[in-house]
Each structure stands twice: as structure tokens, then as C-alpha cells.
Amino acid sequence: QKEVEQDPGPLSVPEGAIVSLNCTYSNSAFQYFMWYRQYSRKGPELLMYTYSSGNKEDGRFTAQVDKSSKYISLFIRDSQPSDSATYLCAMSAGTGRRALTFGSGTRLQVQP
Amino acid sequence: GAGVSQSPSNKVTEKGKDVELRCDPISGHTALYWYRQSLGQGLEFLIYFQGNSAPDKSGLPSDRFSAERTGGSVSTLTIQRTQQEDSAVYLCASSRTGTNTDTQYFGPGTRLTVL
Numbered sequence: 001q002k003e004v005e006q007d008p009g010p011l012s013v014p015e016g017a018i019v020s021l022n023c024t025y026s027n028s029a030f031q032y033f034m035w036y037r038q039y040s041r042k043g044p045e046l047l048m049y050t051y052s053s054g055n056k057e058d059g060r061f062t063a064q065v066d067k068s069s070k071y072i073s074l075f076i077r078d079s080q081p082s083d084s085a086t087y088l089c090a091m092s093a094g095t096g097r098r099a100l101t102f103g104s105g106t107r108l109q110v111q112p
Numbered sequence: 113g114a115g116v117s118q119s120p121s122n123k124v125t126e127k128g129k130d131v132e133l134r135c136d137p138i139s140g141h142t143a144l145y146w147y148r149q150s151l152g153q154g155l156e157f158l159i160y161f162q163g164n165s166a167p168d169k170s171g172l173p174s175d176r177f178s179a180e181r182t183g184g185s186v187s188t189l190t191i192q193r194t195q196q197e198d199s200a201v202y203l204c205a206s207s208r209t210g211t212n213t214d215t216q217y218f219g220p221g222t223r224l225t226v227l
Contacts, residue, residue, distance in 0.1 A: 008152065103154050
């Protein structure tokens with residue numbers, strides 16, 4: 001079983017919809033949680049970063065972390081066609097190892 | 113200035129040949145990472161550099177894979193005797209200091225195809 005599980009999609013929504021993306025993980029040592037967005041043939045770019053449990057909001061994006069359930073979410077409000085991309089969750093334990101552990105990514109398509 | 117750059121952007125090689133992939137990190141970033149992304153898979157960590165040393169090589173899949181970093185800047189990932197299962201996108205990332213709170217900035221990747 002992978003340390004981080006993520007539904008690969010594709011997820012297709014109409015423009016303006018609220019999108020919910022999520023990941024589950026098994027390693028209770030993870031403390032740092034990130035969401036990256038990756039457009040086709042490009043490298044991932046950091047969207048949101050959260051430390052430990054709680055919510056964080058940035059514009060149309062909200063990240064939630066529930067460490068007790070080992071579950072993280074990314075919500076996108078008023079989705080736009082330009083949000084069409086693959087969304088990758090990533091996490092790290094914060095002690096020693098610097099590498100990120102990624103989910104496999106969810107492909108999102110926002111239909112105009 | 114510029115972001116992380118990688119070359120070549122695409123590489124097609126024959127099974128058994130050696131390949132070298134290059135990464136130019138953001139100027140001044142001391143930490144550098146290599147990841148591999150296979151079709152439909154998330155990113156898989158390969159190796160981490162802090163300066164010129166590699167304190168974490170735990171992700172290298174076999175001894176055919178090696179990497180070096182010189183002058184605290186450019187890094188080269190070498191794959192010897194390539195196999196078809198090595199086909200993937202190889203991504204390089206850099207961060208300012210390498211702490212867990214530092215953002216990792218990714219390059220566009222090198223798409224490797226082994227025939």
C-alpha cells in the first residue's frame with residue numbers, strides 16, 4: 001500500500017463549480033502538507049502549504065488538514081478553465097528527511 | 113532571476129546506452145532534489161543534495177543511477193545501461209536552504225524514452 005493515496009480522476013466539472021480534491025496517508029509522522037499544481041508538460045508548482053492540522057485559505061483555494069483522520073483536502077471555489085491541471089498532494093515528516101512524498105495526482109478538467 | 117532549468121527537455125535512447133541529465137537550480141539555492149515521474153504516477157524521490165554532498169540517496173532505484181553536484185550549483189543525473197523501465201520524466205527541484213518549510217521549486221523536467 002502506498003504511503004499517500006490520491007484518486008487519479010479525471011474529475012470533470014463545469015466552470016464555476018466548487019471542486020474538492022483529497023488525499024489520505026498512512027504515516028502519522030507527516031507534519032507538512034502541500035498541494036502542487038502541474039500543467040501538461042510542465043513541472044509542479046506549489047499552490048498551498050499547511051503545517052499540522054487546520055485550514056488555510058488563499059483566494060479561491062482552501063487547504064484542510066485533519067491529522068486525526070490522516071486526510072487532507074483542497075477546495076477550489078468558482079473553478080475556471082485555467083484551473084484544468086493535475087493536482088498533486090505532497091507531504092513530509094519534518095525530521096531529517098527532506099524529500100517530499102507525493103500522491104499520484106488527480107487530473108481536473110473544468111469545462112467552459 | 114530564472115527558475116530551475118533542465119536539459120535536454122527530451123531524450124530518446126536505446127536500451128543499454130548511458131544518459132546524462134542536467135539540472136541548473138535557482139541561483140543561491142543550496143538544496144537540490146531529483147525526482148522521477150512515471151506515467152500516471154506521482155513523483156518518486158531519487159536523491160537530495162545539500163551543497164555538493166548528498167546526505168540522502170535512498171531513492172536511487174539501482175546502482176545504475178548516480179548523481180553529482182559541483183560548485184554547489186549544477187547537478188547531473190547519470191543512468192548507466194538504460195532499461196525500458198527507466199522511461200519517465202525526471203524532475204529536478206531546488207530550495208533556498210533545504211529545511212522542511214522551504215518551498216521546492218521544480219524545473220520542467222527531462223522526458224526520457226528508452227527504446
